[in-house]
Amino acid sequence: MDSYSFSAISSFKTCPKSFEYKYIKKIQEAFFSIESYMGISVHETLKWAYEQKQKNIELQIDDINNQYKYFWDKGSLSKVKVIKINNSIEDYFNQGLELLTSYFQRVFCSDKSESLYLEHKFEFFLDKHIKYRGVIDRVSKTQDKVIRITDFKTGKISHPLKTLQLPSYALYIFENNLDTKIELSFEDLKEKREIIVPFCREDGKEIRSNLIEEITHIKDTNDFRAQPSILCMWCGYNKICENPHDSVKSTLENKNFFSLEDEYEKCCPKCGEVLVKREGKFGKFIGCKNYPECKYTRKEW
Numbered sequence: 288m289d290s291y292s293f294s295a296i297s298s299f300k301t302c303p304k305s306f307e308y309k310y311i312k313k314i315q316e317a318f319f320s321i322e323s324y325m326g327i328s329v330h331e332t333l334k335w336a337y338e339q340k341q342k343n344i345e346l347q348i349d350d351i352n353n354q355y356k357y358f359w360d361k362g363s364l365s366k367v368k369v370i371k372i373n374n375s376i377e378d379y380f381n382q383g384l385e386l387l388t389s390y391f392q393r394v395f396c397s398d399k400s401e402s403l404y405l406e407h408k409f410e411f412f413l414d415k416h417i418k419y420r421g422v423i424d425r426v427s428k429t430q431d432k433v434i435r436i437t438d439f440k441t442g443k444i445s446h447p448l449k450t451l452q453l454p455s456y457a458l459y460i461f462e463n464n465l466d467t468k469i470e471l472s473f474e475d476l477k478e479k480r481e482i483i484v485p486f487c488r489e490d491g492k493e494i495r496s497n498l499i500e501e502i503t504h505i506k507d508t509n510d511f512r513a514q515p516s517i518l519c520m521w522c523g524y525n526k527i528c529e530n531p532h533d534s535v536k537s538t539l540e541n542k543n544f545f546s547l548e549d550e551y552e553k554c555c556p557k558c559g560e561v562l563v564k565r566e567g568k569f570g571k572f573i574g575c576k577n578y579p580e581c582k583y584t585r586k587e588w
């Protein structure tokens with residue numbers, strides 16, 4: 288591989304086999320999930336909306352909705368698969384519409400920051416040999432003259448400092464801006480909140496060495512073992528994979544005993560591992576079997 292991205296590293300961590308299919312063998316995925324299709328349409332709409340703002344064009348909510356519909360219809364729905372039972376394509380279309388409507392009213396209309404980059408593709412060298420690339424949803428300058436790196440999330444999110452995504456984007460901004468103050472922001476469209484944290488050049492040193500370590504491991508390995516989990520249902524290679532999760536096998540064999548919704552509920556929404564019953568000092572709870580690597584918990588099944 289010429290260059291590595293946060294998506295490629297995440298793909299390797301989730302399942303080395305799917306990484307091999309996608310980035311080494313360069314096999315096209317058989318389908319895309321409706322969740323990612325909706326996410327792409329939402330992102331395209333937000334980019335368009337901020338471009339209009341840059342041109343001082345005032346938008347109404349109808350403009351946003353029409354543009355979202357335009358991007359939704361323009362995509363290739365024929366390759367899209369709805370995985371969760373009892374959900375339809377229309378449900379996801381409406382979900383995207385709701386996310387945009389709420390963001391428009393909650394943030395967009397009163398947003399006085401200046402867009403510097405939108406859906407910005409970048410590439411730089413982490414060291415002499417490793418090239419790193421990515422796409423940043425939005426880079427803006429706030430009224431306090433702080434550079435904010437924003438990633439719009441249509442699904443579940445974690446804290447911006449708990450993944451390498453935004454910190455790695457900050458490395459790119461620091462490459463060309465020596466005295467910049469940076470904030471990292473996950474815009475959680477679903478939960479209607481924004482998580483913003485400051486990030487300084489010093490913090491970047493550790494991020495750079497973590498990235499180099501992870502990428503070096505991927506470059507040097509020959510071990511692309513399948514790592515089956517409930518996420519296999521969303522994997523575009525699950526028909527060619529030799530060892531997918533049982534949920535995929537039973538779906539492919541058309542066995543009706545399997546209910547994806549039930550199974551999904553019993554798997555960790557953060558990492559796909561199974562959930563188990565636990566007891567702590569505050570009583571019983573449900574936790575991820577992958578603890579302590581994954582710290583997901585909830586109260587009930």
Ligand code: SF4
Pocket residue numbers: 302303304305513514515516518519522523524525528529530531532535
């Ligand atoms: S089906 Fe599952 S195990 Fe197979 S490549 Fe995809 S994610 Fe990995």
